[in-house]
Amino acid sequence: MYSELNPTQRILMGPGPSDVAPTVLRSMATPLLGHLDPQFLGVMNDVMDMLRQVFQTENQLTIPMSGTGSAGMETVFVNLIEPGDKVVVGVKGLFGQRMVDVAKRCGAEVITVEAPWGRAIEPSQVKAALQQHPGVKLVALVHAETSTGVLQPLAEISQIVHEHEALLVVDAVTSLAGIEVGIDKIGIDACYSGTQKCLSAPPGLAPVTFNQKAAAVIANRKQLVQSWYLDLSMIQNYWGNERLYHHTAPITMNYALRETLRLILAEGLENVYARHWTLGGALQKGLEGMGLKLLVDKDIRLPELTAVTIPDYVDDATVRKQLLAQYGIEIGGGLGAFKGKVWRVGLMGYSCNQRNVVLFLSALESVLKTNGYQAPVGAGVAAAMENLQK
Amino acid sequence: MYSELNPTQRILMGPGPSDVAPTVLRSMATPLLGHLDPQFLGVMNDVMDMLRQVFQTENQLTIPMSGTGSAGMETVFVNLIEPGDKVVVGVKGLFGQRMVDVAKRCGAEVITVEAPWGRAIEPSQVKAALQQHPGVKLVALVHAETSTGVLQPLAEISQIVHEHEALLVVDAVTSLAGIEVGIDKIGIDACYSGTQKCLSAPPGLAPVTFNQKAAAVIANRKQLVQSWYLDLSMIQNYWGNERLYHHTAPITMNYALRETLRLILAEGLENVYARHWTLGGALQKGLEGMGLKLLVDKDIRLPELTAVTIPDYVDDATVRKQLLAQYGIEIGGGLGAFKGKVWRVGLMGYSCNQRNVVLFLSALESVLKTNGYQAPVGAGVAAAMENLQK
Secondary structure, eight states, X not given: OOOOOOOOOOEEOSSSOOOOOHHHHHHTTXXXXXXXXXXXXXXXXXHHHHHHHHHTOOOSEXXXXXXXXXXXXXXXXXXXXXXXXXXXXXXXXXXXXHHHHHHHHTTOEEEEEEXXXXXXXXXXHHHHHHHHSTTOOEXXXXXXXXXXXXXXXXXXXXXXXXXXXXXXXXXXXXXXXXXXXXHHHHTOSEEEXXXXXXXXXXXXXXXXXXXXXXXXXXXXXXXXXXXXXXXXXXXXXXXXXXXXXXXXXXXXXXXXXXXXXXXXXXXXXXXXXXXXXXXXXXXXXXXXXXXXXXXXOGGGBXXXXXXXXXXXXXXXXXXXXXXXXHHOEEOXXXXXXXXXTEEEEEOOGGGOSHHHHXXXXXXXXXXXXXXXXXXXXXXXXHHHHHHHHO | OOOOOOOOOOEEOSSSOOOOOHHHHHHTTSOOOOTTOHHHHXXXXXXXXXXXXXXXXXXXXXXXXXXXXXXXXXXXXXXHOOTXXXXXXXXXXXXXXXXXXXXHHTTOEEEEEEOOTTSOOOHHHHHHHHHHSTTEEEEEEESEETTTTEEOOOHHHHHHHHHTTOEEEEEOTTTTTTSOOOHHHHTOSEEEOOTTSTTOSOSSOXXXXXXXXXXXXXXXXXXXXXXXXXXXXXXXXXXXXXXXXXSOOOHHHHHHHHHHHHHHHHHOHHHHHHHHHHHHHHHHHHHHHTTOOBSSOGGGBOSSEEEEEOOTXXXXXXXXXXHHHHHOEEOEXXXXXXXXXXXXXXXXXXXOSHHHHHHHHHHHHHHHHTTTOOOOTTHHHHHHHHHHHO
């Protein structure tokens, strides 16, 4: 009645998931170990150790939560917040809004600091909020806003947050292993990510990291964490030396995470970052070479996710459908106010390679042509290549 | 620095995860589709349709949640309970205790109905609790208690619960696709399971099902669900016709679930149940043939999970280590008060085959012999075979 799974091969250039390397795919066909098997405990150690390297941190409490990136967000908020706590959230896109929603469900008094979608939060805004609202427990910001492609600068804000004795919480779902997050260098107190973006494993795990200050906040809570499933006071005893059973860890997803971390570290973090910057920059030059406008200013533009303004008279969905049907290329549409206004083009992890840049620019040129937008022939690829040969 | 993953091949006969069939393992090496790809929406439809068949329900709201079985438990409680609601929970093992913990974190007033570990809850207990505490919103029971191997009869309790106009919530983590759950037949209003037991996919998804009455309770909530990640009022719009983005579904885990459901339905549910009953019964006869005592009385004993009393003077951990080292066989230890007192032997899903029954009984005999317990030579296998040839 149901046939064997045989989906069309895609090239994933949307806002995530990204393509997964063959050895990572293959690792998931490995027969299962039990979640308390000594060999699986070894896999867990490898994963924690390699996650620390990729987060660039010494934090002991660095583990993959058993859910997708949004479960990572919820993990940080449910564990750090108690009802009545004051929290400052930077909102400049959908994922900042989601933070507000999650924090409110934890009973937080949320103070928002806003920037228009496509812009970053200014340090002065955070400073003003902290001055107006004494006793703020944490400030939360999205490092790489997936709804717009904005890179949020963090260093100056980190200093302000710590001067006010608050914790800095960062959403690194779309930045980790694409651009430098630098937990210890920046002084980020708690951070979460997801596996399906620049880490290039399938969605299903959410790496989180907490420094000692944040871990102490959890240890000194007055109330139980409202989520049993995400309660780090118990989960850290499974990932720690005690190896106490909490829930059955997603064995296969941890195999995939281990393998993709291994590939990332073998390439070298600096090389991984350089690849994203170089190829993301080339893609952006190529899009501009085709006469298209980019949403975000160059100084705060992410390399791994580019929002392109859809030309007038061009239909969003038609173009995306044709790219998918004719080339197997997936890109993302806009979210919220940007629905129908922008495309979101990802170059993340394993998807971030020169072949994809050149193929995508050519494919987009051909598809746009049949949709009433005529880019100068070959201009996109030419501009991208020029950037690459610099 | 880190080598490729190459774990020793195990035979998983613990309380889960169970072994995963080769085609299910292979399905996870399939390149990813995006979570909004039309072809992935097809995979989602297949999964929902097949889950309904395995749950034996017509419930529209039947989906896999993006977490392990415990996330399924939390999903049911956070969505159905609002602070102050009265909830009756049957506690006869660890997973009943966990329900109490989760329900309390949702602000419920929890009334427990208890049976000693190894026994089932009596219908009269539930009736008495409902009579003593008017206005109970739901009664929650574990169908197959993984900490003891007890099968909780549900039909009579279902009638009592509904006479008192409460909802019946059932934990089917270790029963679904092993023994009949029969959502619609029994009148279960909400139910959750996990993929890593009799469904024989890796841990990582939690199938849940809610009937219209339970769905209406969610729709008529006064307060927001405390968990954003598990909020069905939003998630059902992703799995429903709207296909609205909520979080990025674990693509690969859904591939695995689709494939294992396909195998189960191809075998036929009745055949799957018969296989578990026949082979579980044979294993139990075999263990008794070796002179070992089973924890649970025959009338409420699960076929897919058997708790065996550890003979005096035999060391729990030594035996399990030797089974693992010499035979690659994993079984589970006891939990809570049963730690060091019982072994838990699983025969779930793909692990439930005659080869494993015979191998395990022989392996256990040989290991016990070196640990000071001398079973009559070959008596375990002989007793099991006798049962099989009936």
